[in-house]
Amino acid sequence: MATQTTTSADAFYKQLGRMYGTYTGGFIAFIILLAILEQFGVPNKVLGYLFVGFTIVVYAVIGVMTRTAQVSEYYVAGRRVPAFYNGMATGADWMSAASFVGMAGTLFLLGYDGIAWVLGWTGGFVLVSILIGPYLRKFGAYTVPDFLAFRFGGNFARILGVLVLVCCSFTYVTAQVYGTGLIASRFLGMPFELAVFAGLAGILLCSMLGGMRAVTWTQIAQYIVLIIAYLTPIVILSTNKFGIPIPELTYGQAIVEITAREGQMLKDGLATLCTAASCPAGSLKAHITPFINYSPLNFFGIIFCMMVGTASLPHILMRYFTTPSVREARQSVSWSLLFIFLLYFSAPAYAAFSKLEVYTNIIGRDVASLRPWLFTWGELGLIQICGKNAVNLDAAIAACKAIAGHPGVVRLQDFVINTDVIVLSTPEIAGLPYVISGLVAAGGLAAALSTADGLLLAIANALSHDVYYKMLDPNAPTVRRLTVARVLLFIVAVISAYLASTKPGDILAMVGWAFSLAMAGNFPALVMGIWWKRATATGAICGIIAGFGLCLFYLVCTRYFPGVGVKYFGMTSLLNPVTGAPVVDIVRAMALPNAMESWPTLAHPMANKVGWFNLNNINCGLLGMPLGFLVIYVVSLMGKEPSKEMQAFIDEIRKPRGRTVLEEKV
Amino acid sequence: MASQSNTDAHWKKTTNLMFIHLGVWFFFGYVIHMFVIPLNTIIIPVLGFPLGFYMAAQGSLIVFVVMLFMFAKQQDKIDREFGMAEDD
Numbered sequence: 133m134a135t136q137t138t139t140s141a142d143a144f145y146k147q148l149g150r151m152y153g154t155y156t157g158g159f160i161a162f163i164i165l166l167a168i169l170e171q172f173g174v175p176n177k178v179l180g181y182l183f184v185g186f187t188i189v190v191y192a193v194i195g196v197m198t199r200t201a202q203v204s205e206y207y208v209a210g211r212r213v214p215a216f217y218n219g220m221a222t223g224a225d226w227m228s229a230a231s232f233v234g235m236a237g238t239l240f241l242l243g244y245d246g247i248a249w250v251l252g253w254t255g256g257f258v259l260v261s262i263l264i265g266p267y268l269r270k271f272g273a274y275t276v277p278d279f280l281a282f283r284f285g286g287n288f289a290r291i292l293g294v295l296v297l298v299c300c301s302f303t304y305v306t307a308q309v310y311g312t313g314l315i316a317s318r319f320l321g322m323p324f325e326l327a328v329f330a331g332l333a334g335i336l337l338c339s340m341l342g343g344m345r346a347v348t349w350t351q352i353a354q355y356i357v358l359i360i361a362y363l364t365p366i367v368i369l370s371t372n373k374f375g376i377p378i379p380e381l382t383y384g385q386a387i388v389e390i391t392a393r394e395g396q397m398l399k400d401g402l403a404t405l406c407t408a409a410s411c412p413a414g415s416l417k418a419h420i421t422p423f424i425n426y427s428p429l430n431f432f433g434i435i436f437c438m439m440v441g442t443a444s445l446p447h448i449l450m451r452y453f454t455t456p457s458v459r460e461a462r463q464s465v466s467w468s469l470l471f472i473f474l475l476y477f478s479a480p481a482y483a484a485f486s487k488l489e490v491y492t493n494i495i496g497r498d499v500a501s502l503r504p505w506l507f508t509w510g511e512l513g514l515i516q517i518c519g520k521n522a523v524n525l526d527a528a529i530a531a532c533k534a535i536a537g538h539p540g541v542v543r544l545q546d547f548v549i550n551t552d553v554i555v556l557s558t559p560e561i562a563g564l565p566y567v568i569s570g571l572v573a574a575g576g577l578a579a580a581l582s583t584a585d586g587l588l589l590a591i592a593n594a595l596s597h598d599v600y601y602k603m604l605d606p607n608a609p610t611v612r613r614l615t616v617a618r619v620l621l622f623i624v625a626v627i628s629a630y631l632a633s634t635k636p637g638d639i640l641a642m643v644g645w646a647f648s649l650a651m652a653g654n655f656p657a658l659v660m661g662i663w664w665k666r667a668t669a670t671g672a673i674c675g676i677i678a679g680f681g682l683c684l685f686y687l688v689c690t691r692y693f694p695g696v697g698v699k700y701f702g703m704t705s706l707l708n709p710v711t712g713a714p715v716v717d718i719v720r721a722m723a724l725p726n727a728m729e730s731w732p733t734l735a736h737p738m739a740n741k742v743g744w745f746n747l748n749n750i751n752c753g754l755l756g757m758p759l760g761f762l763v764i765y766v767v768s769l770m771g772k773e774p775s776k777e778m779q780a781f782i783d784e785i786r787k788p789r790g791r792t793v794l795e796e797k798v
Numbered sequence: 799m800a801s802q803s804n805t806d807a808h809w810k811k812t813t814n815l816m817f818i819h820l821g822v823w824f825f826f827g828y829v830i831h832m833f834v835i836p837l838n839t840i841i842i843p844v845l846g847f848p849l850g851f852y853m854a855a856q857g858s859l860i861v862f863v864v865m866l867f868m869f870a871k872q873q874d875k876i877d878r879e880f881g882m883a884e885d886d
Contacts, residue, residue, distance in 0.1 A: 244834070247854040251827060254859050258823045261866055262816050266873075380856065384846035420851045422834045432828055439827065457884045459874055466866040473863050480855045663813075783805055786812070787882040 145214055152217075155190075156356050162186060163360075167567045176566045180319045183570040184577060187357055191350045191581065192337035198349050199341030203610055206343030206617065207274040207593060208453045213348050215460040219467025221348045222451045224355035224582035226253075226442075226472055228304075229311025230643065232358060232579035235476070237551025239483035243417060245425035246483070248434040250476050252647075254469060255435070256442025261465035264443055265452040267662045269461040270785045272792025273453060275590075276446040276654065277598045282794060283661040283778075285669030287603055292676045294594045296653030297446045299684075300646040301587045302628065307643045308584035309335070309625075310632040312577060318512065318556070319573035325633045331581070332629040339585045340618055343593075347585045348454060354578040355471065361575020362475050362555075369485055369562045383481040386488045390419050393491040402496050403544035411710045414545030419487060426748075427709040433751035440757060441647025444654035447590035458788035486554045489561050495544055499532045500525070502542070505560040514550035517542065588628075592621035644750045645687055652683035652756025660764050662786075665779050671768030679760025686743070686752040694738035695728040703742040716741045808880035815876065819869050826858040 166179055200206055213221070231253070239246040273279045277293030312331030317324045338350040370379035373386075394416060397403040403416040406424065417424045423431060442448060451468075455461045493503060499517070502525060509515045510522030518538070520531035532538045532546065556576075559568040596617035601608055608616070656675050660667040689697040697703035698718060705714035721727060721737045740749060747754060784793050830837075830853055837850030845852075877883035 244851055244854065247851075251831075251854060251858060255823065255827045255862050258819065258827075258862055258866060258869075261869060262819050262823075381845055384842065384852075387848075387851070388846040420838060420848055422838075422850070428832075432831070435827060435831075459870070459877075459884055462870040462873060463867075466863070466870050469866055470863050473859050477856050477859050783809075786809055787805070788877050788884050789882045 148217060152352060155353060163571060170565055170567050179566060179570050183574045184320060187574045188334045191353060194350045194353055195338035195342060195346045198346040200345050203613060205345045206614055209345040209348045211454055212456050213454040215455055215463035216467050217352055218451060218455050218464040220355045220471055221351035222468035223471035224351040225451055225586035226448060227475055227579050228308055228583040229576060229580035232576045233552050233555050236479045236482035237554040239480050240486055240554050241551055242425045243419040244422045245431060248431050252435045252438025254472060254476055256439035257465050257469040259439060259443035261462055264658050265449060265465055266458045266461045267785050268449060269452050269455060270458050270788060272794040274597050275594050276449055277594055280657060284672040289673055290598055294598050296680055297594045298591055300650040301447060301591050303642040304646045305584055305587035306628045306631045308580045309629050311580035313632060315573055315576045328629050328633045332625055334581055335584050336625055339589055340621060344454060344589060347589055351582045354582040358575040358578040359474055361571045363478060364571060365559045365564060365568050366478060366481055368564060379481040380477055383484040386484040390488050390491060394418055397495060397544060406710055408711050416544055424710050427746060430748045430751060433754050437648050437651055437751050437753040440651040440655050444650040447586045450590060482555055482558060494547060495542055498541055499529050502528055505557060509553050509557060514553050516548040518546045588621060588625055591624050592617060595620045648683055648750060648753030651753035652760055653680035655757055656760035656764055665782050666768055666773060667764055668768040668771045668774055670771050671764045674767045675760045675764030678763040679756040682759050683752040683756030686755055687749050690743050690749040691740055692730045694736060694742045697742055698722060703744055706741050706743055707746050804880055808882055811876045815872055819865060822865055826861045
């Protein structure tokens with residue numbers, strides 16, 4: 133019997149390599165086929181539909197083929213996903229629409245300071261592997277709240293865990309659904325609302341029937357699409373420009389040229405330099421100069437919050453529950469980071485190449501000689517010339533003429549580009565055929581879909597496993613548990629799609645908050661629970677409430693009740709990192725008649741602009757997490773030492789050998 | 799049968815390894831970037847990157863990837879040494 137399972141498992145692994153190898157080959161063949169079709173004059177719109185349609189059908193087929201009726205398959209993919217493949221799945225799970233589409237744009241805008249995000253979103257995996265992931269795998273949980281409940285005395289800790297999880301995952305998943313809608317509507321010309329629900333169908337097809345098992349195998353397929361899509365345009369661009377197909381090496385030259393060009397633009401009066409004396413909007417901030425967009429505190433704060441947030445986000449941690457062993461969980465984190473690294477270390481190259489293009493072929497050129505790729509994005513309101521959307525050449529010329537004393541050439545302050553355009557427009561800038569643009573769209577879609585799947589599963593699993601099964605109906609039979617899980621998944625998905633279809637600007641801005649919230653709520657309890665035997669249930673519960681509470685307070689207060697924050701909590705204006713001047717005049721803003729009201733829109737002059745210690749609210753985890761640790765430490769020491777059984781249990785999760793601590797009856 | 803002293807010794811070595819790797823992580827995640835301005839005066843030959851920029855955009859990331867593979871190996875070695883590794 134035992135040998136039989138081993139051989140079938142071996143065959144399964146062997147088959148995996150062949151299956152995904154064939155799939156990758158098939159995908160490349162498909163790209164070539166479409167490239168040939170394009171040469172025969174098949175219209176772009178048809179190519180776009182073929183690309184997106186084909187990839188979604190493939191994901192759906194995988195999702196349906198891997199459906200399951202077993203609880204452990206549904207929640208943790210039967211714990212037999214090999215390290216290498218789990219790494220790929222985690223890569224897709226991790227890299228969202230924001231990473232794929234937005235990151236390069238952020239680097240374009242912020243230069244060196246934008247790298248805080250690159251560092252923050254990679255270095256966190258070090259913490260996952262060293263401090264948390266493998267131990268949770270040994271514990272044998274289905275969800276993160278499972279661990280909190282077992283270690284910290286039951287359902288109160290469990291419900292706190294669920295609360296933290298839902299708070300940080302829900303806004304995040306809504307942003308992903310929004311991302312699918314945005315990409316589908318841009319490339320396929322569908323109405324946005326329709327595109328959101330089409331994306332929703334794609335997401336549900338992958339996750340409804342097979343839970344974690346189906347999501348794992350589709351995420352691997354999605355990773356392959358997204359990484360090919362991300363690297364192809366930039367590799368071609370690098371080969372064309374510098375003769376070497378490794379953009380990560382050649383963009384050093386681009387940076388040298390950017391720096392030279394920046395000096396030239398200042399000399400020619402095409403830009404004004406942002407200096408400590410004056411730094412108006414649209415003035416030049418040199419690409420490689422550090423700490424001009426974020427103060428050093430906020431720069432390192434972002435790195436720290438994103439790193440620790442990574443190690444606290446439930447949808448990432450639960451991926452490591454699916455490996456066959458603790459050893460493979462560790463290896464799997466390494467593979468994850470390698471696969472993520474491939475995209476993240478290429479993003480600065482995108483930014484540099486685009487910036488060079490803008491600085492050489494747009495800034496300093498006659499307005500009348502603007503290149504046509506620009507207007508496709510101008511029509512969508514994503515590129516502005518002289519303060520107006522650049523819908524066509526005439527509009528751009530007219531807009532510049534309207535500015536008194538305009539020299540007729542495009543100056544730096546005349547040009548505004550939405551960060552999403554950088555990656556999406558690179559194929560056009562490089563003059564590549566449309567098939568590459570379609571490929572990029574398919575890649576962006578894969579990134580958004582895969583992250584949405586992982587997040588939805590995390591939320592639905594917490595609700596079905598932790599709330600329904602563990603708290604409401606512990607005797608529920610398997611069939612009912614799985615039905616409840618699927619129904620909840622569906623409900624959460626529909627709610628997030630509905631929210632996304634209303635285009636809530638605020639929710640998108642809140643995604644960064646998820647990291648700080650997860651960090652403040654989960655990190656101290658998880659780390660102390662594993663690494664400190666003396667941590668007690670009361671200590672952890674107080675720590676979670678205090679840390680998470682402080683972080684949430686700081687976010688909500690600075691964003692929605694800045695007047696209250698200034699008046700009662702001693703908050704002051706944030707400072708401009710270059711000039712050191714307050715970004716908002718508090719005295720004047722507080723004198724306004726409605727200064728004390730809450731502000732659901734960004735219109736409030738103080739929203740997101742006040743705080744303590746000049747700390748950006750995205751970094752609120754820096755306040756919450758230390759408080760969480762401190763409270764757990766102090767309250768634990770005041771109480772009685774945890775029982776002998778609990779201490780033996782902690783010893784058990786520290787040893788890879790042996791059975792998992794928590795055994796589920798199947 | 800694993801005795802308590804064996805368990806403690808295993809955990810002590812595991813903790814040491816944890817601190818060493820956290821130290822490396824902290825150095826390449828934070829400390830080195832505090833010196834970005836002096837480092838930027840050094841230009842990497844041929845490639846053209848200023849060193850401070852390069853360390854943030856690529857250097858530290860490469861260190862993170864390599865150290866995670868090393869950590870998985872080293873921790874596995876510790877587990878085997880104390881008879882706590884899983885069967886292959």
